Amino acid sequence: MIEMIDVKKTYPNGVSAIGGINVKIKPGEFVYVVGTSGAGKSTFIKMMYREERPTSGNIIVNGVSLPKLRNTKVPLFRRNIGVVFQDYKLLQTLSVYENVAFAMEVIESTPAQIKKRVMEVLELVGLKHKVRMLPSELSGGEQQRISIARSIVNSPKIVIADEPTGNLDPETSWEIMNIFEQINKNGTTVVMATHNRDIVNNMPHRVIAIEDGQIVRDEQRGEYGYEN
Ligand code: ADP
Ligand code: ADP
Secondary structure, rough: OOOEEEEEOOOOOOEEEEEEEEEEOOOEEEEEEEEOOOOHHHHHHHHHHOOOOOEEEEEEOEEEEEEOOHHHHHHHOOOOEEEEEOOOOOOOOOOHHHHHHHHHHHHHHHHHHHHHHHHHHHHHOOOHOOOOHHHHHHHHHHHHHHHHHHHHHOOOOOOEEEOOOOOOOHHHHHHHHHHHHHHHHOOOOEEEEOOOOOHHHOOOOEEEEEEEEEEEEEOOOOOOOOOO
């Protein structure tokens, strides 16, 4: 499903962010990516959805070889990948409903399909009663729920999340994690960069630890393993 072979990434300014990674993630897995700030976690996951290209090596995601993938083919490739960010990245002038529907309009679903599916995913994240509100009228946790609804509305095979609970209090973080757990139980692969020790230790899954651009630990049922 996701495979990296001898992947290296050096940014144009000469910073080596990833120094030779080999990894395989199977369909249906739930993987935490942990490591200190600047370790290379974001770069590692950005390469999975072709936000960054590797400097060398190969990355195959859903059967697509990414280094060679043309820019014009990237939107099609990304239909099978949902992405969730720490800061939600919602469109502030659009309602909850419109933020989620937008992702389906882009791929030209019919209005009937859109309405049915948008309400379905808003129900899954528990926001069906707030469809007409604007992101600014909602709490951080509610905004992250919209962002998760948007990420899964096109039924992707993989959801990638970069610090999704980074701006949320512990209780809200657990609510958000339970949604990811549900999405994973429904068969979607989840890859999540996180600093949340409590969650990693108490909702155990595979842990890939990155330090200085290398995988230093890869455990099927791992622990967070850092002081903070
Ligand atoms: P993490 O997500 O673990 O904090 P990053 O992947 O963001 O780590 O960063 C890894 C290293 O690459 C850091 O030294 C960071 O400063 C550098 N880096 C990240 N993005 C860029 C970029 N766009 N240009 C140059 N250097 C970058
Ligand atoms: P995160 O907290 O998610 O790890 P970062 O703080 O590492 O994010 O980076 C935030 C943004 O800035 C990213 O888009 C990253 O690519 C970019 N960035 C990070 N470090 C550098 C850098 N040294 N030079 C240029 N861009 C960078």
